[in-house]
Amino acid sequence: DAGITQSPRHKVTETGTPVTLRCHQTENHRYMYWYRQDPGHGLRLIHYSYGVKDTDKGEVSDGYSVSRSKTEDFLLTLESATSSQTSVYFCAISEQGVGNEQFFGPGTRLTVL
Amino acid sequence: QKEVEQNSGPLSVPEGAIASLNCTYSDRGSQSFFWYRQYSGKSPELIMFIYSNGDKEDGRFTAQLNKASQYVSLLIRDSQPSDSATYLCAVIVNSGGYQKVTFGTGTKLQVIP
Numbered sequence: 353d354a355g356i357t358q359s360p361r362h363k364v365t366e367t368g369t370p371v372t373l374r375c376h377q378t379e380n381h382r383y384m385y386w387y388r389q390d391p392g393h394g395l396r397l398i399h400y401s402y403g404v405k406d407t408d409k410g411e412v413s414d415g416y417s418v419s420r421s422k423t424e425d426f427l428l429t430l431e432s433a434t435s436s437q438t439s440v441y442f443c444a445i446s447e448q449g450v451g452n453e454q455f456f457g458p459g460t461r462l463t464v465l
Numbered sequence: 466q467k468e469v470e471q472n473s474g475p476l477s478v479p480e481g482a483i484a485s486l487n488c489t490y491s492d493r494g495s496q497s498f499f500w501y502r503q504y505s506g507k508s509p510e511l512i513m514f515i516y517s518n519g520d521k522e523d524g525r526f527t528a529q530l531n532k533a534s535q536y537v538s539l540l541i542r543d544s545q546p547s548d549s550a551t552y553l554c555a556v557i558v559n560s561g562g563y564q565k566v567t568f569g570t571g572t573k574l575q576v577i578p
Contacts, residue, residue, distance in 0.1 A: 392570060393570065394469075394553065394568045394569055394570040394571060395509070395553065395555075395568040396568070397566060442508055442509070449564055450557065450563075450564040450565065450566050451496070451497050451557040451559075451564040451566070452497075453499070453511050453514065454511070454566075455511075456508035456509050456510070457508060458507075458508055459507075459508050
């Protein structure tokens with residue numbers, strides 16, 4: 353998976369609790385992305401980062417925040433998890449911008465009860 | 466109308482046949498097109514990308530782009546059981562100085578031995 357790890361790989365939590373997912377890369381790529389994948393919706397971009405401390409919103413950013421304090425780490429936080437945030441979350445990286453090849457991490461399956 | 470549309474399938478083809486996967490898009494300003502393969506329970510991986518009208522071949526895979534008709538196809542020759550997966554189409558649009566990526570929901574391909 354192109355030097356990308358995600359943690360945790362599986363998580364079950366309760367509505368209203370905060371959750372943080374971590375993406376770690378060893379490729380030194382500038383761009384990092386968080387997607388969620390749901391049946392019938394495909395992959396949807398939540399947030400992305402184009403450098404340390406530089407982030408921007410994707411199409412489904414409500415209820416999510418991100419932080420990138422180091423090139424290799426990109427964190428996705430659900431401040432107060434809801435059942436609608438039950439999904440599979442993928443991190444991706446790319447050397448160039450959004451319009452270039454992206455390499456995906458193994459994914460995190462999150463269940464919010 | 467969805468921005469990127471794919472038939473969800475499953476598309477079943479016999480081993481050795483040609484599999485044809487199609488993707489239509491709504492934004493005429495779309496500039497780059499990617500095909501990703503995703504095995505069940507795994508992360509997407511890039512198969513091919515295409516920017517210009519016409520055909521682009523890579524081994525058993527051929528991507529075809531027709532910007533006038535707003536569709537992009539992926540042909541898989543000599544289909545193998547190992548090609549059984551979901552194929553995601555991704556379209557890049559330049560929007561307001563930013564690039565935006567939209568994924569289709571994917572077509573599930575089954576290659577029957």
